[in-house]
Amino acid sequence: MDEVIIATKNEGKAAEFKTMLAPLGVKVRTLLDFPEIEDIEETGHTFEENAVLKAEETAFALQKMVIADDSGLSIEYLGGKPGVYSARYAGEQKDDAKNIQKVLQELKGVPHEERSARFHCALAIAAPGQETITVEGTVEGIIAEKPEGMGGFGYDPIFIVKDKGKTMAQLTKEEKNKISHRANALNKLQLLLQHEDSVFRGNKEDR
Numbered sequence: 775m776d777e778v779i780i781a782t783k784n785e786g787k788a789a790e791f792k793t794m795l796a797p798l799g800v801k802v803r804t805l806l807d808f809p810e811i812e813d814i815e816e817t818g819h820t821f822e823e824n825a826v827l828k829a830e831e832t833a834f835a836l837q838k839m840v841i842a843d844d845s846g847l848s849i850e851y852l853g854g855k856p857g858v859y860s861a862r863y864a865g866e867q868k869d870d871a872k873n874i875q876k877v878l879q880e881l882k883g884v885p886h887e888e889r890s891a892r893f894h895c896a897l898a899i900a901a902p903g904q905e906t907i908t909v910e911g912t913v914e915g916i917i918a919e920k921p922e923g924m925g926g927f928g929y930d931p932i933f934i935v936k937d938k939g940k941t942m943a944q945l946t947k948e949e950k951n952k953i954s955h956r957a958n959a960l961n962k963l964q965l966l967l968q969h970e971d972s973v974f975r976g977n978k979e980d981r
């Protein structure tokens with residue numbers, strides 16, 4: 775494999791995949807390099823369903839193997855919201871600052887011990903004529919009272935990583951890319967792809 779296509783238009787995700795895949799020496803391209811591919815409607819009810827939709831539609835359109843990422847934040851107190859609606863939680867225009875404000879407003883006055891949250895990342899790898907494979911990674915956290923830190927993207931400034939006591943946006947890129955939901959999912963996928971021949975033979979029973 776000398777090239778990987780990530781079916782995302784999210785610049786934050788694209789940058790993280792490029793950094794995390796750099797040690798493999800493969801060229802990483804994203805949908806930012808294929809502007810002709812239109813937005814894919816994310817009609818699934820789970821991160822996994824949406825990752826599969828994005829991966830399969832893009833693999834079909836490009837006739838190549840692609841990886842898609844569907845990810846988001848689940849907050850226990852909000853019954854799992856914003857969940858699969860994370861990108862557009864505060865409105866159709868994806869706006870990270872407005873999404874953060876909406877979450878903080880909804881958690882106003884909620885005590886620290888009831889602010890548990892989890893980031894999810896579902897990855898799907900699809901190729902024309904082959905069975906799609908999915909993996910999921912998570913990381914546990916607590917929603918902060920106010921945004922802290924300048925790194926990352928999305929909800930990172932309000933997500934205190936449980937094991938670090940800092941927000942995801944206060945971690946260095948290297949630290950985030952070691953412990954993030956996306957890093958966990960990608961590690962699982964890499965383990966599977968080490969057996970690429972059998973995985974891509976196309977039959978689950980073979981694995």
Ligand SMILES: O=c1[nH]c(=O)c2ncn([C@@H]3O[C@H](COP(=O)(O)OP(=O)(O)OP(=O)(O)O)[C@@H](O)[C@H]3O)c2[nH]1
Pocket residue numbers: 781782783784787816843844845846847860861868873893926927928929930931933942954956
């Ligand atoms: O603080 C964060 N740190 C992260 O590491 C992270 N990963 C995902 N998210 C949030 O979840 C949405 C994904 O939605 P999503 O999977 O549909 O992606 P997207 O619509 O932005 O791009 P695409 O990949 O679909 O093209 C994003 O927009 C973010 O709001 C994150 N927030």
Ligand SMILES: [Mg+2]
Pocket residue numbers: 816861
């Ligand atoms: Mg999306």
